[in-house]
Amino acid sequence: MLKKLFTAILAVTLIFPVLTGSALAETALTGAGATFPHPLYSKWFRDYQAEDPTVSFSYEAQGSGEGIRKILAREVDFGASDKFLSDKELKDAPGTLLHIPTVMGAVAVTYYIPGVGTGIKLTPKALAGIYLGKITRWNDPLIARENRQLRLPANEIVVVHRSDASGTTSIFSDYLSSADTSWATTVGRGTAVSWPAGIGAKGSTAMVKKIREVPYSIGYVEIAYALENELDTAALKNKAGRFVKPTMLSTRAAAVQGMKGLKVKDEAEPDYRLSLVNQPGKDAYPIVGLTWLLVYRDQSDPVKGRKLVDFLTWQLKKAEKMTSTLHYTPLPDTWASRVEKTIMSIRVSQ
Template sequence: MLKRMLEGILVVALTFSALSGSAQAETTLTGAGATFPHPLYSKWFRDYQAEDAGVSFSYEAQGSGEGIRKILAREVDFGASDKFLSDQELKDAPGQLLHIPTVMGAVAVTYYIPGVATGLKLTPHALAGIYLGRITRWNDPLIARDNRQLRLPGKEIIVVHRSDASGTTSIFSDYLSAVDPSWASTVGRGTSVAWPAGTGAKGSSALVKKIREVPYSIGYVEIAYALENDLDTAALRNRAGRFVKPTMLSTRAAAVQGMKGVKVKVGAEPDYRLSLVNQPGKDAYPIVGLTWLLVYRDQKDPVKGRKLVEFLTWQLKKAEKMTSTLHYTPLPDTWSSQVEKTIKSINVAQ
């Protein structure tokens, strides 16, 4: 069932035209950005056309960095990003940009070790050490001590990372910065970083391809891509000291912890920019992130503006039920009413 739902997710750019047999859509909403939520957005766009055949979507999954660039340049109607914009970026934008949170997801650490069964465990320092280029072989003592049940080979670790400006990288590097002081001081966080080790892959699909084809490799990707492509995923040690796999339940556990301290003040402008990595709780998976759609509050095209508001309202109220089948986690109920107010605040030009 999942395979049918995700048919076509490995295509970098998809245009969702009108359903077969129906009239050509009158309005096309253009977007670009994150590959992290692309499997889910692809389904949303298709399903929404069944609700409104008068609209189609053209979405280019080119990475969060490109989505941010294009929405700031007003080249698209909406951007998609797993990295929130800084105060300075918002200030420099040509209009007031809104962050519309959609769902949460886990970034899985995937690997391909021939002859080794599933069950790899990694501590934060082991994972950081691999990506810093300091741990170079699979049987390194820092890895082996937590994997005595596995016969780890003395083969060189082939490190794979994203080469494009990526929201998945932003979440992954945010996590490494939170758990490893050496990473924080030498590499840091962002959609693009100066990788100390490894080879790059442009886009989630290309990274998946490398992991599947290159023995002894390791990489990071949104969990839906890992599951659809039958990639092994590592259990990571969380703040409670437990090794946890990326699942919907462990993602939700992290989200619940991360959002406990978030309160939207009455009368104040909601700020949904939030990091969810390395949250406390025994069941929390440590690499979890929000993803956002970026839209301008003041819409210049009244037709597109109305269609965009209608779609955003639909996905908030109806589409969240689709998230579990594609391994994403919906927003907490406490956020729904506030996000709806934010969507309603979009001004559609007359």
């Protein structure tokens, strides 16, 4: 059932606008950005439109980079990103931009090794070495040492990475920078980086396609894409020295640690720009990220502004309970009141 739901959602194109609504819709809200939460957002838009048929949604899932660009250019009513904006980006924006956190998710390291199947374990050094182009074969000693129970082939590793400006890449490269000094000093972090090795894929769906079709490949996608497409996922060595698979429990374990870093200027203005990668804790999965909706505090269109506030309030109070069906992790209950205050701080002109 879940497989069919996920497939139906992703059957909708990620390049052209996704329209939901009916002939009764009077207000069209436009958005663009992250593919990371796209399966969940698509369900939210459809479910909310069923409750309020006077509103419709158009969402272009073209990557976090496009979401940021379009909201900064005021081309959309909301942006979606898995990368938070820097202080400079916020300062240069044409208005006060709010980061509304929605859900959390794990970035799974996926692979296709014929005859091996599930069970691969990878250390930060091995994973960074693969993406740096220094570890080129699956039976390299750095990989084989942690996988003595598997007969790893001598075939060359086909490295797959995102070719577009991607929030998933931002989370992935943030982790590699945090966990491996050589990656931090030579490549760094961002929605787009200069990849030392590999072939590109534009969007999460294209990444899945590459991994499924290319033998001996390795890539990274949000866990929902991995699970629903039945991709093998690696267990990664976390900061506590344990190998952990990406699950809702290991995602939440990382989030509990990371959320301790929430900075609050005052009760009305918490700073939700947090990195959740490489968190301590024996059960924490090391590649976890928040995703945000980016909206302007001052809304120039009163009708759109009110509809946007209504939708944001709805997703906070009701929609987060739907996250588990699509393998996302809801925000901690302790965040609800703070996020609601942030949503209610949106000002709608009369």
